Amino acid sequence: MNILLEPVSFMVVAIISGAIAGSFLSMVVHRLPLIMRQQWKRECREFLELEGKEASGASEISLSAPRSHCPLCNHQLRLVDNIPVIGFLLNRGHCNHCNHPIGWRYLTLELLGITVAITATLHFGPSSSAVASMWFGWILLALLFIDLEHRLLPDQLTYILLWSGLIINQWGLFTTPSGALFGAAAGYLVLWSIFHLYKMVTGREGMGGGDLKLLAALGAWCGWTLLPQILLVASLCGLLVTVPWILLKKESSYPLLLTAIPFGPFLAVAGWIALLWPTLLDIMLWGR
Ligand SMILES: [Zn+2]
Known part of the structure; x- marks a missing residue:
């Protein structure tokens, strides 16, 4: 053995x-x-x-x-x-x-x-799933820390994550090959739509382009079916951290929630949770 x-x-x-x-x-x-x-x-x-x-x-x-x-x-x-x-x-x-x-x-x-x-x-x-998920988690860690400190999600890291997710799921490790492909495309397009809607309504850019690529990468790893869970968990974590932060800093509410704190770290945490606990949304919504 x-x-x-x-x-x-x-x-x-x-x-x-x-x-x-x-x-x-x-x-x-x-x-x-x-x-x-x-x-x-x-x-x-x-x-x-x-x-x-x-x-x-x-x-x-x-x-x-x-x-x-x-x-x-x-x-x-x-x-x-x-x-x-x-x-x-x-x-x-x-x-x-x-x-x-x-x-x-x-x-x-x-x-x-x-x-x-x-x-x-x-x-x-x-197992190979354990090794692959370590790779996933380590790159997310680097992205989380760089975004916190510099408000940057370097392409070098988001692209490595995106391509490696697409390749790894060719063997169906976390989702099917087509689940990964649609996950990457949908992840990008969902945030792209929100980005442009937000810009149309407020005239401001609510998030960086790096967030779009990061969600595409998470979609490639977890599959498109987990995108709602990732967005929900990331937004909930974001609210839990941002609201007290704004109250403490007594800032005016206008640099709206989305612009006050980078979204990348919350996406990273939500992506890690989704890969390990893909049924979390079902448990949250229906208790199973
Ligand atoms: Zn010294």
């Missing part, structure tokens, strides 16, 4: 992978927005034909370079500092060179990466 399919060894591998994925994600969450900004600046420069005057100088950021370092003193991390969770605990959350506190985001993402792995394993058992 394949040792990887033993429940215990599968769980151990899942937890280690979750920690590594979480640590990689915190790097993605930190660097991807910087890479995008760098790209936009370069495109603007090229467009304005200023290339050459000030193009050189700043070193390029990518996912692999520069090596992980303290953002304050630029001290490069030791190998042991790069170990997820352990590195953070060893240094008690501070740079071991200049004592600058390490952001909460690193530990949170590492722990959430592990949580996703454990939840997927407990839910699906040692």
